[in-house]
Amino acid sequence: xxxxxxxSSTSACSAALWAEGKVLAxxxxxxxRGQSEALMPMVAExxxxxxxxxxxxxxxxxxxxxxxxxxxxxxxxxxxxxxxxGGLKLAxxxxxxxxxxxxxxxxxxxxxxxxxxxxxRDELWLQLFDSALKPLSPIRALRPEQAGELxxxxxxxxxxxxxxxxxxxxxxxxxxxxxxxxxxLVAELAAEQWSRGESLPPEPLYLRDADVTLxxxxxxxxxxxxxxGP
Amino acid sequence: MLVLxxxxxxxxxxxxxxxxxxxxxxxxxxxxLDEHRPFGGVVPEIAARSHLAHLDRLVAExxxxxxxxxxxxxxxxxxxxxxxxxxxxxxxxxxxAIALASGKPFLAVNHLEGHALTPRLTHDIGFPYLLLLxxxxxxxxxxxxxxxxxxxxxxxxxxxxxxxxxxxxKMAGLGYPGGPAVEKAAAGGDPARFALPRPMKGKPGCDFxxxxxxxAARLLIESLPQPLAEQDQADVAxxxxxxxxxxxxxxxxxxxxxxxxxxxxxxxxxxxxxxxANAALRQVLLRIGNxxxxxxxxxxxxxxxxxAAMIAWAGIERLRLGQSDDLSFAPRPRWxxxxxxxxGAPNTWKGAKA
Numbered sequence: 001x002x003x004x005x006x007x008s009s010t011s012a013c014s015a016a017l018w019a020e021g022k023v024l025a026x027x028x029x030x031x032x033r034g035q036s037e038a039l040m041p042m043v044a045e046x047x048x049x050x051x052x053x054x055x056x057x058x059x060x061x062x063x064x065x066x067x068x069x070x071x072x073x074x075x076x077x078x079x080x081x082x083x084x085x086g087g088l089k090l091a092x093x094x095x096x097x098x099x100x101x102x103x104x105x106x107x108x109x110x111x112x113x114x115x116x117x118x119x120x121r122d123e124l125w126l127q128l129f130d131s132a133l134k135p136l137s138p139i140r141a142l143r144p145e146q147a148g149e150l151x152x153x154x155x156x157x158x159x160x161x162x163x164x165x166x167x168x169x170x171x172x173x174x175x176x177x178x179x180x181x182x183x184x185l186v187a188e189l190a191a192e193q194w195s196r197g198e199s200l201p202p203e204p205l206y207l208r209d210a211d212v213t214l215x216x217x218x219x220x221x222x223x224x225x226x227x228x229g230p
Numbered sequence: 231m232l233v234l235x236x237x238x239x240x241x242x243x244x245x246x247x248x249x250x251x252x253x254x255x256x257x258x259x260x261x262x263l264d265e266h267r268p269f270g271g272v273v274p275e276i277a278a279r280s281h282l283a284h285l286d287r288l289v290a291e292x293x294x295x296x297x298x299x300x301x302x303x304x305x306x307x308x309x310x311x312x313x314x315x316x317x318x319x320x321x322x323x324x325x326x327a328i329a330l331a332s333g334k335p336f337l338a339v340n341h342l343e344g345h346a347l348t349p350r351l352t353h354d355i356g357f358p359y360l361l362l363l364x365x366x367x368x369x370x371x372x373x374x375x376x377x378x379x380x381x382x383x384x385x386x387x388x389x390x391x392x393x394x395x396x397x398x399x400k401m402a403g404l405g406y407p408g409g410p411a412v413e414k415a416a417a418g419g420d421p422a423r424f425a426l427p428r429p430m431k432g433k434p435g436c437d438f439x440x441x442x443x444x445x446a447a448r449l450l451i452e453s454l455p456q457p458l459a460e461q462d463q464a465d466v467a468x469x470x471x472x473x474x475x476x477x478x479x480x481x482x483x484x485x486x487x488x489x490x491x492x493x494x495x496x497x498x499x500x501x502x503x504x505x506x507a508n509a510a511l512r513q514v515l516l517r518i519g520n521x522x523x524x525x526x527x528x529x530x531x532x533x534x535x536x537x538a539a540m541i542a543w544a545g546i547e548r549l550r551l552g553q554s555d556d557l558s559f560a561p562r563p564r565w566x567x568x569x570x571x572x573x574g575a576p577n578t579w580k581g582a583k584a
C-alpha cells in the first residue's frame with residue numbers, strides 16, 4: 001500500500017510517499033511558521049518525484065496533534081481537502097507517537113521514551129512510551145517540573161520541548177532525534193495503525209479549549225483532561 | 231466555465247459552485263452566529279476551529295447540489311484574505327488541496343474583490359462603477375475600474391460601520407449582531423428626542439468615521455436610567471441609525487460626484503456588505519443615486535453578506551483573464567484592494583488593513 005503523509009503540527013513541515021517500508025519521496029523543512037505556504041508544494045513535489053498520481057495512493061495520513069493550533073489546522077484542512085477531491089482514505093496519527101518513532105532503537109534500549117511537545121503555554125504535552133514505543137501513559141498537560149511524575153526511571157527524551165523537561169529529570173538523556181515529526185515516519189506509523197484498525201479520526205487533538213475572554217471573566221483551559229489523549 | 235468557491239474569512243463557512251453564465255449551481259452557508267453570540271463578537275480561535283470542523287462537508291454538499299464532480303471544475307477559488315487569519319488558512323489549505331488533487335488551477339481571491347465584483351454576477355453590469363462596501367470589518371468607497379483594478383476613494387479612519395452598530399447595540403442592551411437589532415429597535419424610536427453628531431459631514435474627501443459617534447452614543451446611553459427602558463433603547467437606536475445614515479449620505483454623495491468626474495462612463499452605485507441590509511441606509515443610497523445620476527443596485531442580501539458564490543465568481547473573472555495562483559500562496563490577514571491607497575486611515579502600525 002502506498003501512503004502519502006503530511007505533518008505541520010509542530011515546528012516543521014513535511015510530506016512523504018511511503019510504500020512497504022520504503023520511502024519513495026520526502027520533503028522536510030524545520031520552520032516555526034510558513035507551513036501554509038510550504039505544505040502543498042511539498043506534496044506536489046513528492047508526487048512528481050515518485051511519478052505517482054493521487055489514484056495510486058492507498059492511504060493518506062496526517063498528524064493530528066497535540067501541537068500548534070494553526071499548524072494542526074493547516075495539515076488537517078489540506079488532508080481533508082485532498083481526501084475529499086481525491087477520494088482517499090484518511091488516517092490521523094498522534095504527534096507524540098510520530099515523534100517517538102524518530103528515536104533511534106539504540107537510544108531506547110532499556111529505557112522508556114518521553115515525548116515533550118511545546119504547547120505555547122506553561123504546561124507541555126507529555127507522553128511516555130516503553131522501549132518498544134508502546135504508550136505507557138495518555139497525553140498529559142504538565143509543567144516541566146512535573147515531568148518526574150510521568151517518567152521517574154531511566155528515560156530518553158524527544159520532542160520540541162525536550163530541553164524544557166530535561167533539567168527536571170535526573171535519569172534522563174536527550175535523544176538525538178529531531179524534535180518534530182517526519183512525514184516518512186508518520187506514513188509508516190499510519191500504515192501500521194491502519195492495518196490494526198487503530199487509526200485516529202482526522203480531527204485535531206487541541207486538548208485545550210479556545211482562550212476566550214467573556215466580559216468580566218476569563219473562560220479557558222477547561223479541558224486538559226487525562227482522558228482526552230489517545 | 232465552472233469554479234468552486236470557498237469562503238472562511240470571518241464567521242461564515244461557505245462553499246458554492248458558479249458558472250460563467252452567472253448561475254449559482256450549488257451553494258451552502260453555515261453561520262457561526264450562535265457560537266459567538268455569548269461573547270458579543272467573533273472569537274478568532276472559535277471561528278477557526280468551526281471552519282475546519284465543517285468546511286469539507288460543506289464543499290461536498292455544494293458539489294452534490296450542483297450535481298458535479300471535481301473533475302468537472304475549471305478552477306478552485308478560496309478567500310486568501312483579508313480576514314481572521316485562522317479561518318482564511320483553513321479555506322486556503324482546503325482550496326489548494328482540492329485544486330491539487332483534481333489537477334485544477336487554484337485562485338486565492340481577495341475577499342473584498344469578491345464583494346466588489348458581485349454586481350457583475352447579479353446584474354451583469356460593466357466597468358467602471360462605484361461601490362460602497364460596508365460590513366462589520368470594512369467601510370470603504372471604491373471605484374471599480376476592472377478586475378484587479380480598484381481605486382479607493384474613501385475609507386473609515388477608525389471603526390467599520392457594522393462594528394459601530396454592534397458596539398452600540400451591545401451598550402444599549404440590544405443584543406448581537408447589532409445591525410438587525412438596532413434597525414428593529416429604531417423602527418419604534420422617536421427621531422426628534424436625541425441628537426447625535428454626524429461624523430465627517432461636510433469635510434473634504436469621502437472618508438468615514440464612526441468612533442466619535444459611537445462614543446457620543448455611549449455617553450448618551452450612560453446618561454439614561456439603567457438598564458435602559460424599551461423606549462429609551464428605541465430612541466437611542468433611532469438617533470444612532472439616523473446619524474450613521476446622514477453621515478454616510480454626505481460621504482457617498484461626495485464619492486459619487488468624484489466618481490462621475492473622474493470616471494464619466496460610470497453608471498452604477500452598488501452596495502455590498504452586511505450593512506446593506508439596513509433599509510434606512512438603502513433609502514439614502516437610492517436617493518443619492520438619483521441625485522447624482524448613478525443607478526443604485528443592491529445585490530440580494532445573501533450575496534451582500536459573506537458568501538462563497540462571490541468568491542467563485544471572482545475566481546471566474548480572474549480565470550477568464552488567464553490568472554491563477556501558486557500553491558505556495560501565503561494567506562494574507564491584510565490585503566488592501568487598492569495598493570496605492572494613501573498611507574493614512576485606516577492604517578494602524580501594521581499598515582493598511584484593507
